[in-house]
Structure formats: structure tokens, C-alpha cells
Amino acid sequence: MAGFLSLRFLRDAIRSTQLKSAPRALARSGTMAPASMSRRRYNSSIHAPPDTSHSIEARKALRTHGLVPPVVESYELQAQRCMKQLNAKASNIEKYNYLSHLRNSNVHLFYRLVLDNFTTLTPLIYTPVVGEACLKWSEIYRQPEGMYLSYSDRGNLKEILQNWPKPNVELTVVTDGSRILGLGDLGINGMGIPVGKLALYTGCAGIRPEVSLPLTLDLGTNNEGLLNDPLYMGTRMKRVSEEEEGKFLDELMVALNEVWPGIVVQFEDFKNPFPALEKYQHKYSCFNDDIQGTGAVVLAGIISALKSSGLKAKDQRAVFMGAGSAGTGVAKQIVEYYMKEGLSEDEARKAFWFVDTKGMITNDRGDKLAEHKKYFARDDNNGLQLKSLPEIVDYVKPTILMGLSTIRGIFDEPLLNKMAKLNKNPIIFPLSNPSSNAECTFEEAVKYTDGRALFASGSPFQDYVYKGKVMKPSQGNNMYVFPGIGLAAILSKAKHISQEMIYASATALSSTLLPEEFASGMLYPSLDRIREVSVIVARDVIRTAQREKLDREPVLRDMNDAQLEAWIKERMYDPRKEDGYLELMRERNEELKREVEIASFEVREKLSAKL
Ligand SMILES: O=C([O-])CC(=O)C(=O)O
Numbered sequence: 001m002a003g004f005l006s007l008r009f010l011r012d013a014i015r016s017t018q019l020k021s022a023p024r025a026l027a028r029s030g031t032m033a034p035a036s037m038s039r040r041r042y043n044s045s046i047h048a049p050p051d052t053s054h055s056i057e058a059r060k061a062l063r064t065h066g067l068v069p070p071v072v073e074s075y076e077l078q079a080q081r082c083m084k085q086l087n088a089k090a091s092n093i094e095k096y097n098y099l100s101h102l103r104n105s106n107v108h109l110f111y112r113l114v115l116d117n118f119t120t121l122t123p124l125i126y127t128p129v130v131g132e133a134c135l136k137w138s139e140i141y142r143q144p145e146g147m148y149l150s151y152s153d154r155g156n157l158k159e160i161l162q163n164w165p166k167p168n169v170e171l172t173v174v175t176d177g178s179r180i181l182g183l184g185d186l187g188i189n190g191m192g193i194p195v196g197k198l199a200l201y202t203g204c205a206g207i208r209p210e211v212s213l214p215l216t217l218d219l220g221t222n223n224e225g226l227l228n229d230p231l232y233m234g235t236r237m238k239r240v241s242e243e244e245e246g247k248f249l250d251e252l253m254v255a256l257n258e259v260w261p262g263i264v265v266q267f268e269d270f271k272n273p274f275p276a277l278e279k280y281q282h283k284y285s286c287f288n289d290d291i292q293g294t295g296a297v298v299l300a301g302i303i304s305a306l307k308s309s310g311l312k313a314k315d316q317r318a319v320f321m322g323a324g325s326a327g328t329g330v331a332k333q334i335v336e337y338y339m340k341e342g343l344s345e346d347e348a349r350k351a352f353w354f355v356d357t358k359g360m361i362t363n364d365r366g367d368k369l370a371e372h373k374k375y376f377a378r379d380d381n382n383g384l385q386l387k388s389l390p391e392i393v394d395y396v397k398p399t400i401l402m403g404l405s406t407i408r409g410i411f412d413e414p415l416l417n418k419m420a421k422l423n424k425n426p427i428i429f430p431l432s433n434p435s436s437n438a439e440c441t442f443e444e445a446v447k448y449t450d451g452r453a454l455f456a457s458g459s460p461f462q463d464y465v466y467k468g469k470v471m472k473p474s475q476g477n478n479m480y481v482f483p484g485i486g487l488a489a490i491l492s493k494a495k496h497i498s499q500e501m502i503y504a505s506a507t508a509l510s511s512t513l514l515p516e517e518f519a520s521g522m523l524y525p526s527l528d529r530i531r532e533v534s535v536i537v538a539r540d541v542i543r544t545a546q547r548e549k550l551d552r553e554p555v556l557r558d559m560n561d562a563q564l565e566a567w568i569k570e571r572m573y574d575p576r577k578e579d580g581y582l583e584l585m586r587e588r589n590e591e592l593k594r595e596v597e598i599a600s601f602e603v604r605e606k607l608s609a610k611l
């Protein structure tokens, strides 16, 4: 009762006199920027825009009446129009542009369409087409999306972050554009990645679109093509040094956590190595999707593949083509799994042979190995230094061939034939993105192993008919886990995201494969069930956070699994429920919260003046 009375008192106080002077006072004090002050009318920076599916009553209440054609349409009709327009686009990049426009003009319709057509639309909003969009970002740019922070902004990052028009941010995906998919340094053109990943967060795990922030760091680029392109929209300078970037990131992490305390940060597509992970992972709620997310997804695929082939962990030998930190991150998670299956750490570590541009990675190769490569460097090679992948495959006789090299076609016909000779069911994972960089295509893997490969790729491939049978490719993309990991971190208010939490996402994912999916050779669950999968991933990640005492949401601790799953589901954004009124309730809520903030500020000011 007391709370209610004081709330009313505060609201009355504002209504009577002080509302006009408050914004300036707040702006002066630096408590809040004037741009974020309450506004009664429809404001595109905060609210979902007018929508032809809203009832006339909803439009009146939202004050959007008259801003769209008079018809009140069903979703089905809207979807029909959208798909017609989408299908009329001649190229993938035009489809990408159309979908970006839709996301910006009618966010709920966009996500409803994505959920209803997940497998056809994700390749257009994410890999592979996002790769093409990033290559052309400065050319196809149409509207502001996300935030850009430049090196020259250092010292002022907190202030600039406060320009973000949405009041509440719970999650950011940040890139410096230095290694976009397998396409190299694309500078600020990398913005397509945070935008795309966050769209997947909403699609896959129901993170509300307005609480996510796509963030691109403009720290220069070493891409000469971009530096000489008059349309390039980033700062025209060479990349800053690692040390300078390190300091910039330090300031960024503090600023993000001051503006939005506890914000979950996903690092994406930073070039190798990425020392910031070791630095921040025990300090902030953050993770690196390329190292940890990829690792978890691939581990889940390996668990399924071993189950399917009936082979034991101890009998596996894996050749990794490509030895970046994503590759070693993947292998480390598999090491953890092998150890849980009874191998010693040394036995598990020795089940991996890494190959980089200089050949097989050994301790006595004569070059200085990057820090992240040392753990897997071979010391049992008796001085043998093998250079080419076919030689290494002959020498190792692997059961698993993993591609993180971005070299299209390096898993060629003779190599795949060899894998098929060595194994009843060779495990072939060409993980490089986008599809144009894949070590082999699905078709090649099927044809050259006589249909026996257990296959997963990073980017999607089409079904392939082999000897009259429809073969279905598995897509071992991070999108199976990162949305659930982020959702779990947000809901449990995790202090940090530990390696155990990441590991839990992998085992959770592998547990979601249905018996019929497994029987048909799939290594991952159908993407049409992605929301169900994200709930299970989030549940197990939350449970692990609780076990490790990293959670700060006590309400969840007493729930059993079914209750926790229901609670997670209930919190997921569902575009099907957005009818205009929900928007209105949120708007009122925001206004009320702001009025309370303003009023309590005024009261504090008055009190301090009296004292
Ligand atoms: O974006 C993807 O599809 C996977 C990924 O993180 C990458 O390739 O960098």
C-alpha cells in the first residue's frame, strides 16, 4: 500500500508542475539524455510501427490510426504479400535487402514470417547470404541498424552508447570485422554479422528484438579494396595494433556494463588469436561464439556421429584442417567429452592432428607455434614433418575429418575416397562459412564416400538424391546453441559464462535429437524445432550456472525441470501474440517507469536543496 501511495504521489507531482523542467534538469545532471524522455505520441525509435493487422481500436489507442491503409488484415494475407514480393526478387542480395527492410518496418511480421519459414528464410538472413551482404555492406546500405564505435571515439564510449534509442539492452553481439565468416577483414562491413546473429537470437530463442544491440567496432581495416572504395563507410585507416584494440575493448566492456549492468556480450568474428576471452570470461557475462559456440555445436554432432557409427571415443582419430582458435576450441571441447568417456587427458589430446598452412603441427617443426596451437602439437612424429593433407591422412588414418580452413574443395574426390576406404562411416565436417568456402559440398561428400559419410557443414546445403535415395545434410551451425546460451545467461542473470555452461549446451543439444531423426542419419535436430531445442539448451545451461553458483536469479533455483522449461517458454518473445495492445501496455509501462524516475529525481533534488 505504501508503495502504491508513493507511486501516486510521484505521478501527481510530475503531472502538476515539474514535467517540463525535468528533462533539462536530468540532462544537466547526466542521469538521462533528453532523447529518452517520455513522449506520448508514436515514436518509431521505441515502438513497433503501425501495422495493418492491428484492429482499429488498437490503432486508436496507439495513436497510429490513419498511418496505414484502412484495411485490417489477417497475418495470412500479410504473409502472402510478403512472400510474393520476396519471391519476385531476382537475386539473393535483393531478397536480403527486402527482408532487412521488413525487419525495420514491421518487426513482428518479419519474425512471424521467419518462424513460419525457418529453413527457407535463415539462409537469406544469415549464412550464406549474409556473407555476400557483408562483402557489399557499404554499397547496399539503406538504413541505420546497430551501433558503430570508432577508434576516435575512445574515451567517450559510455556517452555514445547512451545514444542508443532503446531504453533497455540485455544482449549485444559485437564484432571488429577483422575476420568475417571465412571472408577475411571486412572492416565495418561486418555489421551484417551482429545484425544477423541477433535476428537468429530472436528467431531461435525468443529474445525480444528491442533488448538486443548489434555492435560493430570501427578500428580500421587492412583490406586494401575497402580502403580504396569510395563507398566504404568505415574510417579509412589501417587497423589499430592489438594493444590499442585491447585498451579499446577494456573501455568498451566497462562502458557496456555501466550503461546496461550485467549485459550479455557475444564476441563474433574477431581474427585469431582472441586473447580478450581469457581476459574477460571470469569478469563479465560474455562468450566467444566462434571458439565456444562452434565447439559446442561440433561436439554435439560428434556425440551423435559416434552413437550412429557405434564407435567408441577411444578409437577416434581426428584430422583438423585449419588450426585457428575456433579449431582448437572445437577440439578442446571434444577432449572434455572423451575424458568424460573414460580417456585420460593425454589420450584424449593425442586423438587430434592439426594441419595449418605449413603442414602437420608438431613440436619440432622448427617454427614458433602460436600459443593456442601448442596444446595439440604432436611430439610422437619421430622427426617426420608432413606437408600435404593427403599425406597426413595416409599417415593418421583418421576416422574424423574436420574442416576449418576456409579452403573450398580441399576435401576433394581422392581424399574423400580415401576416407571411405578407411572407414565404414567416415565423419566429414566441412565447417567453413559461407558455403562458397566449404571444404566440400554435401553432394561431393555423398558421392565420393558412396553415401556413407556422416556429414555436417557450417552453412546449409540442399538435399541430394543418391542412388534413388534422398540424402539430408546436417547443418552444424552455431545457431543451435548460442541463442540458448545467451537466453540462459539473461534469464539466470549469470555473473559469467563458464566453460561448463558451454559444455552443457552441447550435451543438451545432442539430447534433443529424436529417435526418428537419428535413424534417418541426421546428426542434429530439425531446424523447424529450433525453439524447442533452445529451451532445452537454456534449461541445461541455467542448471549448470546454478551448480556453479554463477546465477543471480534465485526464483529459478526451486523449480523442477518441467517448471523451468515452462518458465523459459513463457518468457520467449512470440510475434504471434503481438496485436498492438501488448505494444501499448509496454509503452505505458515504459512511460510510468520514466515518470517515476523523473519524479524521484525531482524529489531527491528538492531534498538535497533543503538539506
Ligand atoms: O556465422 C556462422 O554461421 C558461423 C560462424 O560464427 C562463423 O563462421 O564465423
Ligand SMILES: [Mg+2]
Binding pocket: 181, 268, 269, 289, 290
Ligand atoms: Mg562467427
